[in-house]
Amino acid sequence: MQDAISTLIKTYDITGRYLDRFAIDRLESYYTTGEARVQSAAIVNSQASAIVKAAGARLFSELPELIRPGGSAYTTRRYATCLRDMDYYLRYATYAWVAGDMKVLDERVLNGLRETYNSLDVAIGPTVNGIAILGETVKSVLADAGIENVSFIDEPFDHMVRSLGETDV
Numbered sequence: 053m054q055d056a057i058s059t060l061i062k063t064y065d066i067t068g069r070y071l072d073r074f075a076i077d078r079l080e081s082y083y084t085t086g087e088a089r090v091q092s093a094a095i096v097n098s099q100a101s102a103i104v105k106a107a108g109a110r111l112f113s114e115l116p117e118l119i120r121p122g123g124s125a126y127t128t129r130r131y132a133t134c135l136r137d138m139d140y141y142l143r144y145a146t147y148a149w150v151a152g153d154m155k156v157l158d159e160r161v162l163n164g165l166r167e168t169y170n171s172l173d174v175a176i177g178p179t180v181n182g183i184a185i186l187g188e189t190v191k192s193v194l195a196d197a198g199i200e201n202v203s204f205i206d207e208p209f210d211h212m213v214r215s216l217g218e219t220d221v
Contacts, residue, residue, distance in 0.1 A: 053159070056082045056152030082152045088201045093146045095197050096190060104138045107189040111182045124175045134182070141183050141212060142190070148208035157208060162215045176216055183212045 054062070060075055071079075096103065112118055118125040118134075125134045144161045148154050169176055187209030194202050 053147065053151060053156045054153055059153050059155070085152075085201055085204050088199055089150050089152070089204060092190075092194050092199055092202065092205065093150050095194060095199065096142065096146050099193055100139065100142060103186070103189050103193055104135055104142060107138055107182065107186040108135050110185050110189070111178065114185075115178050115181065118175075118178055124173070124178060137179075138182055138186055141209075142186055145187070145190070145208035145212070148211070149204050152204070154208060154211045157211055158215070162212065166216060180213050180216050183209055183216070 057079065060078055061071075064071055064075060112125065117123050119131060120126060125131045140161065144157055147156050166176060168174075169179065187206060190209075191202055191205050194205065
C-alpha cells in the first residue's frame with residue numbers, strides 16, 4: 053500500500069522531474085489535513101460498529117425490499133453479510149483517507165468485487181447506495197465529534213461509488 057507522498061514522488065521519479073508547484077501544493081494539502089485524517093480514523097475506529105449499524109438501518113429503511121423475501125439481505129445470514137461488507141468498506145476507506153491514496157481500495161476492495169457480487173446475485177445498485185450512506189454517516193459522526201476539516205472523507209467513498217458505477221436498484 054502506498055501513501056500520497058510515495059505515490060507522488062514515484063510519479064516524479066519515473067519521469068525524472070523535480071517536484072513542481074503542483075506537487076508541492078499536493079504535499080502541503082496532505083500534511084495540512086494530516087492531524088484531522090488521523091483523528092478521524094481514531095473516531096471511526098472507536099465507533100465503527102455503531103456507524104455500520106446506523107448506515108445499515110438507513111439503507112434498509114430506504115430500500116426495504118432488500119430485507120424482504122428474495123432481497124439481497126433477506127435471511128439473517130445475508131443481512132449479517134451485508135453489514136460485514138459495510139464494515140469492510142468503512143475500514144478500507146479509513147486506510148485510504150489516512151494514506152491520502154485510493155489505490156488500496158482498488159487493490160483490496162474493488163478489483164473483482166462486481167464479478168463476485170454478480171455471481172452471488174448481490175445487487176450492486178443498493179451496495180453503491182449503502183457505500184454513499186456510509187460516507188454520509190461517517191461525516192455526521194465526525195461533525196458531532198468536532199472534526200471540522202473533513203473534505204478528505206468524501207474521496208474514498210466517492211471512489212468506491214464511481215468504481216462500482218451502477219446506482220440503479
